[in-house]
Amino acid sequence: MKVDWVIVGAGFTGATLAERIASELNQKVLLIEQRDHIGGNSYDCYNQDGILIHKYGSHTFHTNSHMVWNYLSKFTEWRPYFHHVLAVVDGKKVPVPFNLNSIYALFPPKYAEKLEDLLIQHYGYGVKVPILKLRESASGDLILLAEYIYKKVFYHYTLKHWQLKPDELDPSVTARVPVYISRDNRYFQDTYQGIPKHSYADLFSRMLKHPNISVLLNTDYREVIEDIKFNRMIYTGPIDAFFNYKHGRLPYRSLRFEFETLNQEYYQEAGTINYTNEYEFTRILETKHLTGQISPHTTITTVYPMEDNPNNEPYYPIPRAENRQLYSEYVKEAEQIKDKVLFAGRLADYKYYNMDQAVARALTLYKQIAEKSI
Structure with missing residues (x-):
């Protein structure tokens, strides 16, 4: 088989790049996916x-x-x-991110009103405050509130999910679910x-329904790559796996x-x-x-x-300083082969992307590819 591009991984990053390259550059793309379906984790x-x-x-x-x-x-x-999203706190289901409605659901009315006034006075209304920042900057009754939220909403949940305490992770993780001084649930x-409207699977099928795109499912790209003639590759899988873990495994x-x-x-x-x-x-x-x-x-x-x-x-990906350092070693490896292989996506970039961020990353990379193709 001969194509212009091989793209490894059929999630949002891979599918977006395949669609753009096929439809805008009129180049042939082979999309290889290890799972038995397109759509990645959004399937x-x-x-x-x-x-x-x-x-x-x-x-x-x-x-x-x-x-x-x-x-x-x-x-x-x-x-x-x-x-x-609701969280079970002291046997009650309250809105998450933790907000003013959560406070009124858990505390006596007069004390809840006092806490609301203090939060608005110190931080303003409609403001999102990361829990670690709230713990550091709070005073008086807000210290008690900050410790309550930290213990009841963040601490044990973070331990379960990450096996790390909130302050052992990059602050960007806890900032994803801040304390929201608002009544917006x-x-x-x-x-x-x-x-x-119809499904994510339907969305991906429409993205990849192009005569320039071929899809190969249930396939480890390493098992077939020697039989494919291609000009360049885009890899969206774990970057450490691509380089056979030569610097160690990313967690x-x-x-x-x-x-x-x-x-x-x-x-x-x-x-x-x-x-x-x-x-x-x-x-x-x-x-x-x-x-x-x-x-x-x-x-x-x-x-x-x-x-x-x-x-x-x-x-x-587990956002910690030592993991970013290890990832940087693989970035150096990727730089040496960038004329042949490009890396993008949550696993290849070792970043905690939302779906829209993965699409934006792919569209930005496509723009760079297109500019070089002119």
Whole structure:
């Protein structure tokens, strides 16, 4: 087989680059995917009970990028959807990110009102404050509040998910779910939010439906690459694996999903409920809240964190200084072959990308490719 490009990995990064190169540059692309489906971790499908599930944890699309939203809108209509997450704290389900409504749900009314006044006075209304910053800067009653939130919402949940304390991770991790001085219960406040109307699988199928794109599933690229003639490669898998771990393995956190279909219309009040302190699992997901599917049955997904292990699927790069240092060694290796191989994506960049960030990264890389092709 002869193509212009080989792209390894059919998630958002790989699919976006394949579509742009095929449709805009009119070049032939072979997309190689190790799994039996396109879509990466965003893949969804109907289970045997007819419920549309997100196979690798619920995925809610959100972005502030007009460019990204418009690009994906070429391949899907959207179901408007604002994601809501609840956390079980002291036996009560309260909004996450922790906000003013969470305070009133957990504290006596007069004390909650006092805490609200103090938060607005010190930080302002509508402000998102990372929990570590709140702990450092709080005074008086806000110190008690900060420690309460840290212990009840962040500490044990972070230990379960990452096997690290919040202050042992890069601050960008805890900043992803800040304390929100607001009554807005939405998990995200991005300008554009929604779920692909028909499915993520349909979105990806439309992206890759081009005569210049061939897709090879259930295939380790290393087993077939010698039989393919190509000019350049884009690799979206783990960068350390590409270089055969010559500098050591980059650590990742993994997940295990347990699915259960119930003979009832809904199981819980929101798409995601976090169990911050209790149980071994971190959260229970119910995809019907996201998809709007009408059915007398529902499927729930219980999510268990898994330790770093070569046999486990890598999901989350672990943002720590020593890991960034190790990653930099692989970046040096990548620089030496950049005329032949380009690296992009959550695993190749070793960055904690959201879906829109993965698309933006791919569109930016495509622009650089296109400029050199002129």
